Structure formats: C-alpha cells, structure tokens
Amino acid sequence: MSGNVRETIANALEAAVRSLGVDGEIPDLELGRAKVADHGDYATSAGLKLARTLRQAPPAIAARLAEAIVVPEDAARAEAAGGYVNFRLTDSWLQRLVGQVAAAGARYGAADLGHGERLQVEFGSINPTGPLHIGHGRGVTLGDSICRVLEFTGHDVQREYYVNSDNTQTRRFGASVYARLHGQEPPEGGYVGEYVKDIADMARQDLPGIESLPEDQAEPKLRRYAMEKIIDQIRASVARLGVEYDEWFWESTVWESDLGPTAIERLREAGYLRERDGALWFGPALQEKEEAGEKVVEEEDRVVIRANGQPTYFASDLGYLISRFERREFNRVVEVWAADHHGYVPRMKSAASALGFDPEKLVVILHQMVNLKEGKMSKRAGRYVALDELIDRVGADAVRFFYLLRSPDTTIEFDLELAVTQGNENPVYYAQYAHARLSNVEVTARERYATLPGEADTSLLVQPHELDVARQLAFWPDVVEDAARMLEPHRIPYYVHDLATAVHRFYHAGNAESQYRVVVDDPALTRARLELCRAARHTLKTALDLIGVSAPERM
RNA sequence: GCCCCGCUAGCUCAGUGGAUAGAGCAUCUGUCUUCUAAACAGAGGGUCUGAGGUUCGAAUCCUCAGCGGGGCACCA
Structure with a gap:
C-alpha cells in the first residue's frame, strides 16, 4: 500500500489525463480535499482546467476523465459532477487501511521526503540575559515542532540554540x-x-x-x-515543554576560532567590504547581483566592524554561516525568528550569497509577535509574563497546543487570565480525551475476553461512524506531507481535532446503542473494532507527539 | 516616508484560485442505570475591512484606501 492516497489518486488522474490525449505540460489540477460531504473525499476541477487545452466543455472532459481513471487497489471511485471529478474512498479500501495502520503503529504517516537531508533548525535563541517570557514560548514550540515534523519525514535534524554572548x-x-x-x-x-x-x-x-x-x-x-x-x-x-537542544553554539566561539576572520577575509577578497568613518562596512555595490529576477541584494551598507574595533552581531553571523554551511556541512539551515527581525532577512541572505552559499538554503520562518493586552512586553514597565509562569498556570500540553494552533502569521494578543481560563477548556483535552477513551476500551476488552482472534477481519467495520474514523486516518499522510513541505506545524492540531471528533462519534455510538460498542458479545466484531481503536490511537499519539503534546491513557 | 504581517460568526482563529466559507469558545435545546458526559446530537449567528481589477471562477492573486501589529542602528 502506498502511504498516501492523495498521491495515488493524483498519479491515476495524471494517467487518465494523458489517455485523453494531453501531451504537453498538465496544468495544476488542484486535487484536494472535497469541502462538501456530497462531493466525496477528494476533488479536482480538472474539467475546468483542461477546457482550453482540449477545446471541450468542462463537463464533457470531467465525464471522460471519470470514465478513464483507474485508481490502484480500487482505493477510490471517481464521479464527474459538472466540470469537477470527485473521488470517494471505497469502504473496502478503508477497511484494509485500518489493518495496515494498526500494524504500522507509530510509523504510520512517516515519509522519506528528506532522504536523510542534514539540516539545522535554529530557534529560540534569545539573548541570555533573563528568563524566557511568553513571546519566546512561541518560537520555541514552533521551532521544535518543525523539527519533529522534519524528523518524521526523513530529515536528519539538529536543534541549535545560538548564544548571543558578545553584544x-x-x-x-x-x-x-x-x-x-x-x-x-x-x-x-x-x-x-x-x-x-x-x-x-x-x-x-x-x-x-x-x-x-x-x-x-x-x-x-x-x-x-x-x-x-x-x-x-x-x-x-x-x-x-519537551524541548531539548542538540547544541548550544556560543557566539564567542566565532572569534575564538578562525570563523570570524575567515568570513571577513573572504568577503574582502570578493570585494564586498569597504572602510568608511573608521568602520568596516558590508555592501553589495561593487558587483551588482540580480539572481533569477529576485532581488537578493540589499541596497544599504551595514557595519561589520565598529570604529572601536568591536565586531557587530552581523560579523558574528558571517562566521556562524561558515560554521554551519561549510564546517558542519548542513545542507539547509532553518531560522525561526520573531517578526521584529524580518528586516534582517535580506541582509542574511545577501551575506550567505556573498560567502558563496545558496541563499535558498537559508530558510527563515518568521512568526508574529506575542503582545500583552496592555501593550508590548517590557520588563522595566512591569508588563512581562514569564514562560514558566504560564506553564505553571495552564500546563505544558495546553501551552504547546495554544501556540501551535495559530498560524505563525497571526499576532497573538495575550491575556493571562483568559489564557488560564482557556487552559481549562483548551481543545487539547478534547484530543487527549479521545486517546484516553481508546486506551481504556482496550483495557475493557482485555478484562472481558481472555483471548480474541489473532487476526482482525476489518471488513466487519461497516458502520458509517466506523468508516469515518478510517477516513480520517487516510488523510493523515497528507497532513504530514503538507506540514513538512511548508514547514507549517499548525496544520497538525487542526487534524488532531478532526480525528478526535471522528473518534468521539464512534465511541459515543456505543453509548447510544450498545450494539455499537467496541466490546460486544461477538468476538470477531470486537476484534475488528479493537483494530480500529488501535489504528486511531496510534495515529492520535503520533500526531500529538509531532506537536509535543502528551497522549495520556487515562484522564 | 519605505518594508513585513494581519483584518473571516459575539470572542479566539482555520481555510494549496474552485462547487453551499468552517471549527472552538460563548448563547439556546436535547442526551448519562451505559466500553470514561473532558463526550454526543441540534439551533441561532457572515456585506470574508472597503473600492477597483485579473479570471470561466476570488476570502484566496494584483492595485489603491482604511484600521491594527512589527521593522527601517556602529542594538540583537
């Protein structure tokens, strides 16, 4: 079984398009999740997209595609609707998936997108002059979850804290x-x-x-x-918060080693440095570089060595780039910065370029600020909430969920009292409770049955609330892949919620009517439902783990 | 002045250019003699900030405007 149905369908769709006589480049057919249940599970607007190429009416194209398409393993059936082609996952494929997910356990959804790519994620690197506050919590949880997602998708990840020591x-x-x-x-x-x-x-x-x-x-x-x-x-x-750095890299080592001087010498030779007003400046102007239409180079010069002889933080960063891309041979470096550093991005990119590195390999993830309701955080003005205090008040799981539920692009306006209130009704408990219920039902099954069939006959899972859980499981690899490619872990808590909803409905069906309980008089049916519970429990646990949230067995 | 981010339900927020814009919280109505009610079922709630534009199709892309946040150092 291929791990990713969406990909299977995409490939089948492409083959069908070819069979209609499209030779050249195929436009993006936008295969994605169907938004309305009536439209099935996945949908594409292929008919509309190909109308011009094929010089036919969209509904006619969609009809031909639906006819031509063959999805391997009969995973999904295609149906034309206007210019769209909708795909519905088949019950039999979902039933088989349950067994496969249960067997794969914690590895379900893992992918080898990275092929072992060696990369570093540097995050949370605040000046070591005081305790972390709630703003830093955002960068720490975001950076760590990016690492977890990348590790899960075949990357060799190093977590690094850059200690700004010399400023x-x-x-x-x-x-x-x-x-x-x-x-x-x-x-x-x-x-x-x-x-x-x-x-x-x-x-x-x-x-x-x-x-x-x-x-x-x-x-x-x-x-x-x-x-x-x-x-x-x-x-x-x-x-x-479950975060452990692999390395704490001290800025001072740049100047205790040859990294700093090497960087400066290299830039000097390449003509990027000049002296003015007693200081040494970095500037691009000597040879203007325009790369692929994108402006990589910044216009203004920046000080590297101050007039008093002290290097600036920018000078340290030059040596630091050499350390990472050259000495330590990271293929890619991901920086997680708060938005107040956004102006520094072009400078770092042009510095990387000037030092001979591919600026594309320096990926900067910016997240917006965490501001207090009363205004910007300021220790001196007494507007300050320590990260430890937040963890004390609401717990680590709720803290992680709270941060990761939001896209990095939104500014968080923080209200501690509200956060504490929300901590008690945090959506994280909804997901954890689903996991605890599934764990508990397995205990119940063991108490009730000394032995159960070794193999589960998952074709017995025919109830809509059972198949809906399986359907959510089918989507998990898509979520992992999207989160990894876009470096957007906030997609995961939303998936966790959807899966938990399917689980709670499934479980609740047994409360409403005892024939739908997991543990019933029929051992074979019990075994099949237990298989579904295991598959869902593993997937919930895996998903929670990628955002650094625990999966309790009891609540 | 220039640059970046945001503006979507009462509140907090999702939403790869596709079909009827979603969730949580809050409000209201039902469901525990039950494998865990931290749950489930349902209701109400929308000019996707505004105006133009591109497109067969725009919350989504472009331009302009408004409001909010953040930058524009020989600070980091």
Missing part, C-alpha cells in the same frame, strides 16, 4: 551583575530584575575573589558566569 545587551547584563555584587543599583539601561541579585550572590560563592577585581576584569567573568546560569534556566524551561 551590547550582554555587556550591560554583566555590568548589572557587577553592580549588584557590590550592592549598587544597575547602571542606566541595565537589568533590574531580582534574578540579577540572585546571580550576583551565587557568583560570590562560585567565583572566589571576584569582588576584589576591578570592573574591567570582573565584568567579563561575571558576564560569562551569569549567561551560563541563565542558559541553565532556559534549558530547564524549554525542557518543561
């Missing part, structure tokens, strides 16, 4: 710790949180003699120490 913010952070160590208020623009005092106290213990050092010697040590403490915190916070 103005972290220096202010170090200075703030230094001030607290000496019982002073943090300097202007410094960090005022209580945690800074805590870190200063710990440093007093862990770094003997630090108090007697002058600031220019103490600050770098304190900064490094404080950042490591913060990173421990961040590591613990994301772990609560």
